Amino acid sequence: MNEFVKITFRLTLSCLMAALVMGTAFIFTDKAKKHNEHVNVQTTMLSLLGYSDLNPAPKELKLYSLYRYIIEEKGTTYLGYMVPVTESGKESYELLKLNLEGKLMQRVPMNISPDAAAEDAERATAMKEALKTEQGIAYQDRTVVARLGDQRLAYLLPGKFGGFKTFINVILSLNPDFAIRGLEIMEHEEDPGLGAEISQNYFKNQFRNKSFERLKSLDVIKEPLPDEYRAYLNAPDKMDKDKADAIIKQYGEKDIYALTGSTISSRSVTDGVKNMVKRFAYRIQVLNDVIADQKIPALI
Amino acid sequence: MNASIKRSAFRPVWLVLALLFLLAGCEKIDNPFIKKGGFKDARSIMIEFAGAPDASWVSDPANFKVFQKNNPDVLLPVKQVDVGPDKKTVFLKFGEDLDLKLAHTVSMASIPSEGKDMGASFLDVKKSYFGYLFSILIGAMLINNYVFTKYLGLCVFIGTSRKKSTAVGMGVTFTIVIVISAMISWFLYQFVLKPYRLDFLQVVTFIGLVSLTVQAVDTILRKVNPALFKAFGVYLVLVIANCVIIAVPLTLASAEYNAAESFMLALGAGGGFLLALFLMASSRERLELANVPPTYRGLPIAFVATGLFALAFMGFSGMAIF
Amino acid sequence: MAATKKTNSQLVLDGIFLENPIFRLALSMCPAVGLTTSIKNGLLLGTAVLFVQVFSSCTIAAIKNFIHPRIRIPTYTLTIATWVTVIDLVLAAYVPDAYKQVGLFVKLIVAFAIITMRLEMFACKNSVSASWWDGIGMGFGFMFGMVTIGFVRELLGSGMLLGYDVLGFKPLLFFVLPAAGFFCVGIMMAMFNYVEVVYNRRKESKS
Numbered sequence: 001m002n003e004f005v006k007i008t009f010r011l012t013l014s015c016l017m018a019a020l021v022m023g024t025a026f027i028f029t030d031k032a033k034k035h036n037e038h039v040n041v042q043t044t045m046l047s048l049l050g051y052s053d054l055n056p057a058p059k060e061l062k063l064y065s066l067y068r069y070i071i072e073e074k075g076t077t078y079l080g081y082m083v084p085v086t087e088s089g090k091e092s093y094e095l096l097k098l099n100l101e102g103k104l105m106q107r108v109p110m111n112i113s114p115d116a117a118a119e120d121a122e123r124a125t126a127m128k129e130a131l132k133t134e135q136g137i138a139y140q141d142r143t144v145v146a147r148l149g150d151q152r153l154a155y156l157l158p159g160k161f162g163g164f165k166t167f168i169n170v171i172l173s174l175n176p177d178f179a180i181r182g183l184e185i186m187e188h189e190e191d192p193g194l195g196a197e198i199s200q201n202y203f204k205n206q207f208r209n210k211s212f213e214r215l216k217s218l219d220v221i222k223e224p225l226p227d228e229y230r231a232y233l234n235a236p237d238k239m240d241k242d243k244a245d246a247i248i249k250q251y252g253e254k255d256i257y258a259l260t261g262s263t264i265s266s267r268s269v270t271d272g273v274k275n276m277v278k279r280f281a282y283r284i285q286v287l288n289d290v291i292a293d294q295k296i297p298a299l300i
Numbered sequence: 301m302n303a304s305i306k307r308s309a310f311r312p313v314w315l316v317l318a319l320l321f322l323l324a325g326c327e328k329i330d331n332p333f334i335k336k337g338g339f340k341d342a343r344s345i346m347i348e349f350a351g352a353p354d355a356s357w358v359s360d361p362a363n364f365k366v367f368q369k370n371n372p373d374v375l376l377p378v379k380q381v382d383v384g385p386d387k388k389t390v391f392l393k394f395g396e397d398l399d400l401k402l403a404h405t406v407s408m409a410s411i412p413s414e415g416k417d418m419g420a421s422f423l424d425v426k427k428s429y430f431g432y433l434f435s436i437l438i439g440a441m442l443i444n445n446y447v448f449t450k451y452l453g454l455c456v457f458i459g460t461s462r463k464k465s466t467a468v469g470m471g472v473t474f475t476i477v478i479v480i481s482a483m484i485s486w487f488l489y490q491f492v493l494k495p496y497r498l499d500f501l502q503v504v505t506f507i508g509l510v511s512l513t514v515q516a517v518d519t520i521l522r523k524v525n526p527a528l529f530k531a532f533g534v535y536l537v538l539v540i541a542n543c544v545i546i547a548v549p550l551t552l553a554s555a556e557y558n559a560a561e562s563f564m565l566a567l568g569a570g571g572g573f574l575l576a577l578f579l580m581a582s583s584r585e586r587l588e589l590a591n592v593p594p595t596y597r598g599l600p601i602a603f604v605a606t607g608l609f610a611l612a613f614m615g616f617s618g619m620a621i622f
Numbered sequence: 623m624a625a626t627k628k629t630n631s632q633l634v635l636d637g638i639f640l641e642n643p644i645f646r647l648a649l650s651m652c653p654a655v656g657l658t659t660s661i662k663n664g665l666l667l668g669t670a671v672l673f674v675q676v677f678s679s680c681t682i683a684a685i686k687n688f689i690h691p692r693i694r695i696p697t698y699t700l701t702i703a704t705w706v707t708v709i710d711l712v713l714a715a716y717v718p719d720a721y722k723q724v725g726l727f728v729k730l731i732v733a734f735a736i737i738t739m740r741l742e743m744f745a746c747k748n749s750v751s752a753s754w755w756d757g758i759g760m761g762f763g764f765m766f767g768m769v770t771i772g773f774v775r776e777l778l779g780s781g782m783l784l785g786y787d788v789l790g791f792k793p794l795l796f797f798v799l800p801a802a803g804f805f806c807v808g809i810m811m812a813m814f815n816y817v818e819v820v821y822n823r824r825k826e827s828k829s
Contacts, residue, residue, distance in 0.1 A: 003692075010690050014697055018504070018704040025708040026500050033715035040718055070372065077372045100373050140370065162401055164618045165444075187722075191617060192659050193779065193798035264618060271397075279374050286373075449800060451656035455649055455735050500711055504703040507732050511699060540699075543652050543733040550729055593812075595819060599648050600812040607804030614801060 045156050048173040048182040049146055058148065063156075064299045065117065066143045068283075069127065071097060072136030078105060080137070081287060082123070084114055084299040093117055094296065095130045102286035104294060143280070145300040152176045152300070157280055161272030163188055164195050164265040172273060178212035178281045183273065195265035203266070205233040206256050207273060214253060215277055220267045225257040331421035333411060335388075338425060339400055345392045345425050347406065352387035354412045359383070364392055369403040369424070376404075400427060433564050436557075440568025446544045447576040448606070448613040453544040457577060458602055460538065467581035471574025473535040475567070478545055481506075481513040482566035485549035486559065493553075506549045507540075514539055544569055579609060630755040637759020644767030644807075645814045649736040653727050654771055655803035661784050664772035666720050668765025670713065670728050674705045675737055675764075676757035679745040681705075683753035686746045698741045699732075706732045736760065771806050 051057040069080035078097050085094045091114055097106040112126040120139075128134050144156035155174045160167050169187035174180060185199040197203055202225065210218060225233075232239055232247045239247075258266040291298045329336070333350050340346040345366065357363055361378040368374070376398070382391040398404065403426035411418040446452045460470040485506050493499060518536050521529040539545060548569050552562050583605055592601050628636070641647060644654045650671075657663045678701050682689070689697050710728050713721045721728070731737070740760055745753040776782055779797030781789035796802050 007690050007693055010688065011693055014700055018700050021704050022707050025711050029711040029715035036715060036718050079373055192800065193795055279371060282374060451800065451803060452652050454651040454655060458648065458651065500707060503707050503710065503729050503732050507699055507703050511696060541733060541735045543730045546730055546733045547726065550726065595812045595815040600808045600815065603804050603808030603811065607801050607808065610801035610804055
């Protein structure tokens, strides 16, 4: 019995010590982790817009987030958009409930600041307040709209689609006319040396400058990537302007050159990007019509 | 000993069959006039009606609204509607490939048949959940085999694959422990760690649970079935030193699987380990007799042989079943 | 085994060469195969293992008289898991990009046989300072193994070293494929064996 007490005591003490060490480590690192994650996403987004350390973003550049929900109410499906709005200088959100044909059904002002809306929990509470129910609200996706002054500069769409093995997570940046500005592969589990090459510049930069019309019929071709095009794709901003223009003119309208030995991965990315843009272009046009129709002071 | 190995190896199979049987009857359709719907191939959906709908209605693609369940506002254009020879089966053809991994909905406003209106319907078309579960099992076992494609659990793998009997013993013990511990850790993660935002304690919790499971299986087996304990007891200690046993709960935590899916993944991981051990043991028994250069004898040649297996398993990569 | 009589430098060198955890002891093989497509991954995981090994060894050596013999193994596991959690949190917070690639393996250090084994064989019988040097030796030995395999695979597979293009072409794509890790480890183990055989032969012929 004595031994039993001894063991229990020592084990408890060890556990307490361990908890103390882990707890301290957590407290010290948690803030840095959140901060770094935030910075990381921010830099990726800025670099997709074409800004870097050498070419810093102007002060007027602002990023606003648009959140999309699916709302099920009494057997009917609606789309809910949380749209950033400005009212006498104060920025908040407004919920637009649209039916599937794109007609506005309901407009609810929401009392939530853009910073608070970035937190999942805060946003869920705000949605609950706005719709007075918890049932049937499903978060779908987020679109970031970059504005320079009161001009729309670009859209940033985070997205996810199936790859050769599992899912591929990307962020896509689009011009206001839906031409592709850039593509960034965030996460994937393709085979190293084969499908994993999708995250290389010479593959993902092929999507740059493809217009919406071209994108609709974009395909994958199994041809070797020409050397000069590869050199351009690896560092598109470092090449001098005339040469780069000549290369864009020659190859800009081509299909996507598949990666050697990974045609399926290449095709997955191409099809995934194509679907993302097509769907988004349709939705944002519907939303634009509603906003213009109702004269909503939207910040997108 | 042989009989006991067989018995415990087959027990999980029965469990799986029972589970699948329960899940198979879960599909429901909102309109009795529709018998079933499903994907035929990448570009067509098949709908089977109970009677023959009017030919003029059926042949008009505008009567079928098809969309992905999570994108209800974006309609997928139906290019053409074909009617089967029995007039009851209808095939909707699309111009582009459908994403077969997602659930689709076919919405029909009112279905006329022989002068009567059979009502509206939202028909869900998706691959059966049964097939999805099975694909998780096969995925963890072959396509993403933990030993050959994720390179985990190698110490134990190399250590216990010298003889077939040891290999089977280790594999079966491991499968049992991993299924139990993965289920407990799934439960604990979903209902304790996640709600209270204690994610960072994952490692400590999971390794603790594995030790507990091993201890519990040890104690129970010793009392209940001493014969079985004699056969498998020695391997129980080794289970803790196997990375797969920690990797599976970590995967479950990040992939947000539900209970049935977690069970399948754990079973697949265990089964995959058993398979890998058995294959390796079979080839190593042969290697014992081969004339291997002295510097390669033992571990080095075992690694090269594992490399060959891994190359072969790469062939499963990207395979999609169901 | 009584307390070790080796000097500190001997402890470190043994960990790197004679008792190299990857090539000689053949423990913790999973990362040696799975994470060696580049030197950087090897360095990062090596650092993590070094940290966990050194701190766990020191902790156990410091509290060895306090540990009840019947709960020896659970205490080891708890110690290792604690330090793994700490290094996991630190890496995730300060090097998020690199962590993405090695994340799973950092968590899996908790199941690496090498660390438990060193605690059981060495730390629980020796002083804190000896355990410190032994931990450093084992940690660097592991890192040495990882970097050597990573060097071969990165150079031959993608023609690069530490992410810089040195060859300008890819000699053998095969080496970055997952399966090639097994071949590399197998062949390098055989090379270590060969060196030992030659060394012993020389010694014999001298005497």
